[in-house]
Structures are given as C-alpha cells and as structure tokens.
Amino acid sequence: MLDLNSKLMQYLLGKACEYDFGALAAMLKAPELGEGALIGAMLLWQGPQGKRMRQEFVAIQVNDGRATMNPTKATQWLLTPAEHSTQSAGEDASKLLFGVAAEMANQRLADASNRYLIPENLDWAAAGWTQLS
Numbered sequence: 001m002l003d004l005n006s007k008l009m010q011y012l013l014g015k016a017c018e019y020d021f022g023a024l025a026a027m028l029k030a031p032e033l034g035e036g037a038l039i040g041a042m043l044l045w046q047g048p049q050g051k052r053m054r055q056e057f058v059a060i061q062v063n064d065g066r067a068t069m070n071p072t073k074a075t076q077w078l079l080t081p082a083e084h085s086t087q088s089a090g091e092d093a094s095k096l097l098f099g100v101a102a103e104m105a106n107q108r109l110a111d112a113s114n115r116y117l118i119p120e121n122l123d124w125a126a127a128g129w130t131q132l133s
Contacts, residue, residue, distance in 0.1 A: 027085040030077060030130040036063035037097040038074055040125040041105050045117045053117055057125070058108065060101045067104035082128070089129045097129065 003009065028038070038061050045054040059078075061071045089097075102122075109119040 046120040
C-alpha cells in the first residue's frame with residue numbers, strides 16, 4: 001500500500017515540486033482544436049483585507065500565437081473522449097504556448113480587478129498540447 005512516506009511517493013512528489021520546466025506536457029490528438037494548446041486555470045481575486053472575493057475557472061486555447069478564453073470549440077471538445085498523440089512538442093514550442101496562455105490569464109486578472117477586487121493568484125490546473133493528428 002502506498003502512502004506519502006513511501007520512497008516511490010516521495011520521488012513522485014519531489015518531481016512534481018521541481019521548478020524545472022523540462023518540456024513535459026500531455027499531447028492530444030484534437031483536429032477540431034488545431035495545432036496549439038488547451039490550458040485550464042483558476043483565477044483568484046481578494047478584497048483589500050485579504051479575504052478571497054472571487055474565483056473563476058477558465059479554459060485558454062492557444063493557436064497561431066493567439067489565445068482565446070473559453071472558446072466554444074474547446075467546450076464541445078471536452079465532451080468527447082480524449083486521444084493521446086505519440087508526437088511530442090519541443091521545449092521552446094511548449095514555453096511559447098504557455099507564455100501566450102499566461103499573458104491571457106494575467107490580462108483577465110487585470111481586467112476584472114478594481115479598487116475592491118485585487119488579483120490574488122493564478123493556479124494552473126491542467127494543460128494539453130493539441131495536434132491535428
């Protein structure tokens with residue numbers, strides 16, 4: 001039985017907590033989404049006293065260097081079984097896709113902010129790099 005003290009779990013937790021990017025990403029066959037990425041994130045805002053006031057889950061699709069938040073195509077795709085791709089994206093391509101998504105998420109945090117609503121955090125939930133075949 002595995003618990004958090006087992007050597008395997010300690011190894012996996014150590015790997016999960018590393019800051020190195022390493023270009024490890026899920027690759028998905030998703031012709032309807034095109035070449036790019038689909039990334040989920042939880043956006044959080046707090047009030048001036050530090051109490052969480054708002055949270056919002058967003059799906060960000062990145063194609064051709066542009067990001068779209070909560071696109072209808074991605075919502076429909078989530079209702080179908082996913083298929084893994086054997087191809088892999090390079091580290092530079094992965095960093096570029098993630099960077100475009102991060103800009104979109106940070107822009108949403110800024111847009112919804114005001115005097116009484118301050119960005120608290122951006123938590124990445126999941127990411128899949130999409131490919132045509």
